[in-house]
Amino acid sequence: MTHRGIITPTRVLMGGMGAVAYCQHAVEEVFQPILYHGILAWLDDILGYATDPVNLLEVLERVFASCQSYGLNLHPGKCYFFQRKARWCGKLVSSDGVQHCPSRIQGLVAMPDPANAGQLQQFIMSLAAPLLKIVDDAAKLAGGRKTKQLCRVTLPEVGWNEEHVTALRTITEALLSMVPLAHPDPSKAVALFTDASHEFWAAVCTSVEKGDLEKTVAQLNHRPLALLSGRFTGAQL
Numbered sequence: 001m002t003h004r005g006i007i008t009p010t011r012v013l014m015g016g017m018g019a020v021a022y023c024q025h026a027v028e029e030v031f032q033p034i035l036y037h038g039i040l041a042w043l044d045d046i047l048g049y050a051t052d053p054v055n056l057l058e059v060l061e062r063v064f065a066s067c068q069s070y071g072l073n074l075h076p077g078k079c080y081f082f083q084r085k086a087r088w089c090g091k092l093v094s095s096d097g098v099q100h101c102p103s104r105i106q107g108l109v110a111m112p113d114p115a116n117a118g119q120l121q122q123f124i125m126s127l128a129a130p131l132l133k134i135v136d137d138a139a140k141l142a143g144g145r146k147t148k149q150l151c152r153v154t155l156p157e158v159g160w161n162e163e164h165v166t167a168l169r170t171i172t173e174a175l176l177s178m179v180p181l182a183h184p185d186p187s188k189a190v191a192l193f194t195d196a197s198h199e200f201w202a203a204v205c206t207s208v209e210k211g212d213l214e215k216t217v218a219q220l221n222h223r224p225l226a227l228l229s230g231r232f233t234g235a236q237l
Contacts, residue, residue: 097180118151182223
């Protein structure tokens with residue numbers, strides 16, 4: 001709305017509150033017939049997968065057909081074909097499973113101990129969500145969550161001590177030994193484990209052999225499919 005009237009854009013504006021959701025919706029509309037049946041798509045990053053080269057070519061043809069029908073152009077310099085390992089959305093995807101890119105992990109491990117809330121926020125938002133409560137407290141003290149405001153808050157002001165430093169270093173060490181996530185296998189059974197306390201919840205989903213279901217949980221050969229955790233908020237408490 002301006003002094004000359006109401007101006008309605010015909011394209012999604014970068015930085016808009018709903019821009020990401022709209023773009024993702026558009027991508028899913030374009031590739032809906034093959035989404036999760038040959039490709040994964042997140043915004044402008046598309047990952048195609050198949051069990052052999054012939055099936056991969058079929059997936060590629062369907063991707064091109066969808067792009068052609070919607071007038072969507074692809075950048076040849078950003079396309080990679082017949083990869084045994086592919087970097088997609090910060091993950092390294094291969095036939096062995098899904099894991100974080102080693103270069104990304106090394107960058108986090110090499111980070112020095114944070115001195116203020118802004119530096120801590122950068123680490124947490126990169127990967128380590130379990131320490132989010134500390135940043136929340138720091139953000140309230142700073143009056144917002146902008147990095148410039150958080151950088152004015154030294155961590156001792158929000159109760160940061162050696163115990164927190166040790167916890168952060170434990171997390172960075174654990175990053176180096178993260179277990180890759182397995183791909184879903186229809187021939188195997190899925191095991192789901194959940195747990196919760198008054199404030200937090202967690203869930204682990206693994207893949208196990210169907211013939212081993214009579215064994216105890218500790219005896220099963222688990223391959224992790226998903227690891228989830230969070231904190232109860234609002235009406236959940």
